[in-house]
Amino acid sequence: MLRLSKLTDYAVVVLIRLAELAPSESCAVQTSPGIATATGVPEPTVAKxxxxxxxxxxxxxxRGARGGYRLNRTLNDISVADVITAIDGPIALTACVDGATGSCEVQGLCAVKGRWDLVNEAIQGALSGISLAQMRAASVPFAFRVPDPLPALSTFPAE
Amino acid sequence: MLRLSKLTDYAVVVLIRLAELAPSESCAVQTSPGIATATGVPEPTVAKxxxxxxxxxxxxxxRGARGGYRLNRTLNDISVADVITAIDGPIALTACVDGATGSCEVQGLCAVKGRWDLVNEAIQGALSGISLAQMRAASVPFAFRVPDPLPALSTFPAE
DNA sequence: CCCTAACCGGACCCCAATGGTCCTGTTTGA
DNA sequence: TCAAACAGGACCATTGGGGTCCGGTTAGGG
Structure with missing residues (x-):
């Protein structure tokens, strides 16, 4: 089904959440327990x-007391590919690529030798072109949108 | 890892193989055992x-004795998306899409409501734009191309 | 007329990777 | 000094895919 891990899904939720209320000051770090309760995702998973x-x-x-997490870039500068790479590792569709020492030994017969590279690049490109900001914008109509202005998000690494 | 099933990989191998020696006449069907020996992929898997x-x-x-398989379209008219859809089912990255009755119950909090649609479409587009013919062309230089005319395999009763 | 070759459509089992949890440090502010 | 929170593991349960097999059906050949 070409599915991507659920963890990646959570990561997007967490990142967007992180952007939602980090606006005020950059020091406003959020704790993983806090994000967990806010998003409904179990805390250990959020931590992971x-x-x-x-x-x-x-x-x-x-780290330490009063510690937490905050975004390092704006949502505009984080692509879906970034998130997937962070969670699931490098984007590679086939096992043929990395662990080639498997069944493809019979490379004289296996005709796909490196052919998926083309596909991998295409997907990489498609995923790199979509930012989390776009994903947030493409969400439910806006009837559901949190009323807060959320422009201040970009005012982030003010420091 | 965003990986796609190995079956899909095999499918590409099989399809290209099917095209390799079906060119002459369209009636030149190939049996799954024959393709299995030609590609090195275990026969039951090829059949599947x-x-x-x-x-x-x-x-x-x-069907029947002297039966077999042959391509229904040229490799130019078969996209990677077609193959993936045929083997792995519809292209949908997240479980959120179909079995939404899962953890996303808390949609008030779950902020990804349908956001992956954008990504799904992008991937769908990228994959639809690549044909098997392109994949075949993008293979190893051709220095590696099996020198044999590979007709021998088709030596099954030339009828 | 029967037999064999091949596809068809299931059921079935095994394994690995993922999802998810937990525990023990280590850091740091109050 | 303590508690809160991150760091970095180890650790299980489960899901789904990879792979196999079997009975049934079709159709060409002797």
Whole structure:
């Protein structure tokens, strides 16, 4: 089904959430328990997602008491490809690419040798062209949109 | 990893193989055992793939003795999206789309409501734009192309 | 007329990867 | 000094895909 991991879905939710109320001041870090209660995603899962996002430098972490997470870039500068790469690893459709030491030994017969590269690039391109800001905008009509102005989001790394 | 099923990979191999030596006359059907030995893919798997492709009308089947499969369209008219849809079902990245009766119950909080649609469409577009003919062309230089005319395999009763 | 080759459409099992949880550090503000 | 929160693991359960097999049906050939 060409499905992508549910964790990635959560990551998008978390990132958007992170942008939703980080507007005021950049120091307004959010804790993973807080995000968990806000989004309904179980806390350990949120923590796991945030760790991965932090490792990919999509979010910044503040350790210790009063710690938390905050976005490292605006939603405009985060593409879907970035998120997928952060959570699921590099975008590669086939096992033929990496672990080629599998069944493709019979490369004289296996005719797909590297053919999926074309497809991989196409998908990479398609995914890189969509930002989280676009995803947020493309959501439910706007009848559901939180009434807050949310322009202040970009006023982020004010520091 | 956004990976697509290995079956789809096999399907591409099988389809290209089907095109390799069906050129002469359209009646030159190939049997799944024959394709299996030619491609190195286990026979039951080839059969399974061909069944799915047949159900999707990508190939035509001829039952009975001297039966087999042959392409229903040229490789130019078969997109990667067609193959993926035939094997893995409709292209939809998230479980949120179909089985929405899952964890997304809290749609007031779950902020991704239908946002992946944008991504799905982008991927659909990217995949629809690549034909199997392109994939075949994009293969290894041609220095690796099997030198044999590969007709020998088709030596099944030339009838 | 029967037999065999091949497709058809299931059911079936095994395994790996994912989703999800938890526990033990380590950091840091109050 | 303590508590809150991140870091980085290890750890299980489950799902779905990969792969196999079997009975049934069709149709050409002896």
């Amino acid at each position: 997602v945030l760790k991965a996002l932090s490792a990919a430098d999509l979010v910044l972490s503040q | 793939v061909l069944k799915a492709l047949s159900a999707a009308d990508l190939v035509l089947s001829q």
